[in-house]
Amino acid sequence: MKIGVFGMGAIGHVITHSLGHHEADLLFFNRSLKDEFRLKFGKIIIENPIEAITIPRPINGFEWLIVCLKEYHYEKAIPWLQKLVSAKTKVVVIRNGLDLKGPLLPYLNPSQILETIIDAPTQMNSDGVYELLRSPKLLLPDNSLATEFQNLINQDFLSVRLVEDFKTKQWEKLIESASLGALLALSGETCWIFEDEKVVALYGQLIEEAIQVAQKDGALIVSNFKTQLIEKAKKYPPEKGSSMLTDRLSGRQIEIDAKSGVISRLGKRYQISIPLHDLGSVLLGKVNKAASMER
Numbered sequence: 001m002k003i004g005v006f007g008m009g010a011i012g013h014v015i016t017h018s019l020g021h022h023e024a025d026l027l028f029f030n031r032s033l034k035d036e037f038r039l040k041f042g043k044i045i046i047e048n049p050i051e052a053i054t055i056p057r058p059i060n061g062f063e064w065l066i067v068c069l070k071e072y073h074y075e076k077a078i079p080w081l082q083k084l085v086s087a088k089t090k091v092v093v094i095r096n097g098l099d100l101k102g103p104l105l106p107y108l109n110p111s112q113i114l115e116t117i118i119d120a121p122t123q124m125n126s127d128g129v130y131e132l133l134r135s136p137k138l139l140l141p142d143n144s145l146a147t148e149f150q151n152l153i154n155q156d157f158l159s160v161r162l163v164e165d166f167k168t169k170q171w172e173k174l175i176e177s178a179s180l181g182a183l184l185a186l187s188g189e190t191c192w193i194f195e196d197e198k199v200v201a202l203y204g205q206l207i208e209e210a211i212q213v214a215q216k217d218g219a220l221i222v223s224n225f226k227t228q229l230i231e232k233a234k235k236y237p238p239e240k241g242s243s244m245l246t247d248r249l250s251g252r253q254i255e256i257d258a259k260s261g262v263i264s265r266l267g268k269r270y271q272i273s274i275p276l277h278d279l280g281s282v283l284l285g286k287v288n289k290a291a292s293m294e295r
């Protein structure tokens with residue numbers, strides 16, 4: 001069995017480690033040179049030489065291709081991905097956002113693509129090692145492709161759960177991460193800002209807007225979801241950040257279309273007024289523009 005991991009960043013490292021017992025069959029793909037696998041989890045550092053393929057060329061015979069890219073990487077990556085897949089390849093998409101199959105549908109049958117929700121906070125530390133901060137978890141839709149993929153994973157490391165209402169789970173994650181992420185990334189501050197009731201009120205409004213869109217999109221959001229999220233935010237450690245804040249502070253592109261951007265777009269489609277998410281996606285777009293000019 002030949003397995004490809006496409007995108008050897010933070011999540012590519014976590015997934016590769018979870019497939020450790022298939023190591024002999026793994027091929028790695030990355031835009032820039034990656035010749036070392038370095039993942040730290042707790043006190044353990046796993047280091048191995050790897051040879052990531054960086055030059056786009058056709059390679060046949062993949063049974064699985066696991067795509068670990070950010071939402072905004074897809075446009076440039078697709079021509080290469082097309083060279084690696086056939087009608088027999090099963091493609092696992094690991095990224096934030098909604099409609100994970102969308103960018104691949106012109107080239108693949110929907111039944112070949114597995115959507116996922118990953119919870120695996122991982123960032124590169126000052127030694128250039130990807131550091132996984134909590135035990136990783138993967139949620140999958142309850143179908144036969146997911147069961148096959150679950151069987152590839154070392155679940156002592158990465159726990160996998162199949163869920164019936166995958167869409168609702170995707171929305172639950174999105175509502176929280178987009179609403180909290182927008183407040184932190186736009187203020188440039190960590191969760192200490194939730195000490196201020198005015199910020200809590202804004203958070204509540206962002207959540208309410210997102211819930212309206214989620215429900216119209218078919219998600220079954222429980223009636224006390226907003227209260228649950230607010231209580232959770234008030235208990236976060238003051239220094240807790242978010243991936244959007246980290247991206248902003250480090251001058252990296254923020255994944256807007258996997259967060260406020262997709263909520264804003266669907267709000268327009270369903271004709272629901274969501275001024276705060278619209279404002280967030282426009283302003284975060286300016287943050288991205290300014291960062292790209294500085295890079």
Ligand SMILES: NC(=O)c1ccc[n+]([C@@H]2O[C@H](COP(=O)([O-])OP(=O)(O)OC[C@H]3O[C@@H](n4cnc5c(N)ncnc54)[C@H](OP(=O)(O)O)[C@@H]3O)[C@@H](O)[C@H]2O)c1
Nearest residue numbers: 007008009010011030031032069070073077095096121122
């Ligand atoms: N990191 C986390 O804690 C975390 C947690 C949960 C979910 N997620 C989600 O998981 C997804 C992946 O995130 P990540 O943190 O792993 O991102 P990342 O660290 O930036 O990794 C992306 C990798 O893809 C490579 N890449 C980009 N464009 C490519 C192309 N055209 N061809 C080949 N390789 C390409 C990049 O190469 P370069 O080395 O050249 O940049 C990089 O190594 C995102 O949607 C993110 O939101 C992340």
